[in-house]
Amino acid sequence: MNHLLLADDDPHIRALVRYVMTREGFSVHEARDGAEAVKVMQSEPIDIAIIDVMMPHMDGFELCGHIRHHYDIPIIMLTAKDQLSDKEQGYLRGTDDYVTKPFEPEELLFRVKALFRRYSRASNDTIRLHRIAIDRRNVEVTDGQTVFLLPMKEFELLAQLAQYPGRLFSRDELILLVWGADYEGDDRTVDVHIKRLRQRFADYADDFTIQTVRGIGYKMVVSE
Template sequence: MKNLLVADDDPNIRALVRFVMTREGYQVHEAQDGAVAVGVMQQTSIDLAIIDVMMPKMDGLELCEYIREHYDIPIVMLTSKDQLSDKEQAYLRGTDDYVTKPFEPEELLFRIKALFRRYTRASSDIIRLNRITIDRKNVEVSDGQSVLLLPMREFELLAQLAQYPGRLFSREELIRLVWGADFEGDDRTVDVHIKRLRQRFANYVDDFSIQTVRGIGYKVEVRGK
């Protein structure tokens, strides 16, 4: 049974989400603010977090950053803030999906199931982008006929993006995940490495592409999915 965290200061929202998710067999843990949510996560193995933005003590954006720093789980922002700038901030902090209130409970359920499928695929050492196979354990990339040699940073960057196809990563998040929190260079380093990867895989555009989301970051899109 998977454990879901619902962090929202509105008890009616928590009750609605709990009803829909428990009906599907999920175990739901509730928190009325970000600080309580942190405590829940420290005591319980949470598999996915559904969090509101506007909460007391620790807001949803701060909670999202905390989760990204300490856990590798899907995050869904469930909030009434529907401006593009609000969504940008949420994705920059590391959310995987963004659902605005009022919302259809069934749609939220569909999105959660999709995120679980994405993260389950990502747990393997072998990542496939149609003809391209990324072997994280042996640090190899192949097209089924030959091994493609990549510098380590480019390999790690490609693997990180390909591990979660469709998920948007900010430059800051990629720096932390690939280069490390103590990296002191410019985050435009990511842009340089993305450019090199696109050049290397120019002949494989029918298999996958690295998409730019202007002002935020990058994501891998797999053809046919």
């Protein structure tokens, strides 16, 4: 059974989401604010989080940042706000998806299932992007005939994006995940490495693309 954290100060929203998710077999753990959500995660094995932005004590942006720093789970931000700046802040804090109220419960369910599919790739040693296979154990990328010899940072960057297709990573996140917390260079090095990856795999655009989200970062989009 998958465990879902639902953090929202609106009891009606919690009741609606609880009904939909428990019907699908999720175990739903509720919190009325961000501080309570932190305590829930300390005691329960949470697999995915749905969190509201406007909450007392600790808002959704703060909670999202806390979750992303301490856990590797999918996050959906659920909010009445529809401003681009709010979405940008959510993505910068590490959310995977953003659903605006009012919402259709079935759409939220579809998004939850889609995120689980994306995150399931992270547990595999080999990540497949149609013709391209990324072998993380042997540090190798191949299309079945040709082996691509990538510098280590390019390989790690490609693998990081491919693990979570559709998830937006900020440049700062990618620096931390690929280059490490001690890296002191310019974050534009991410742009340089992305450009090189695009050039290397230009002939595989029908399989996957690395998209730029202006002012924030990058995400990998895998063809259906």
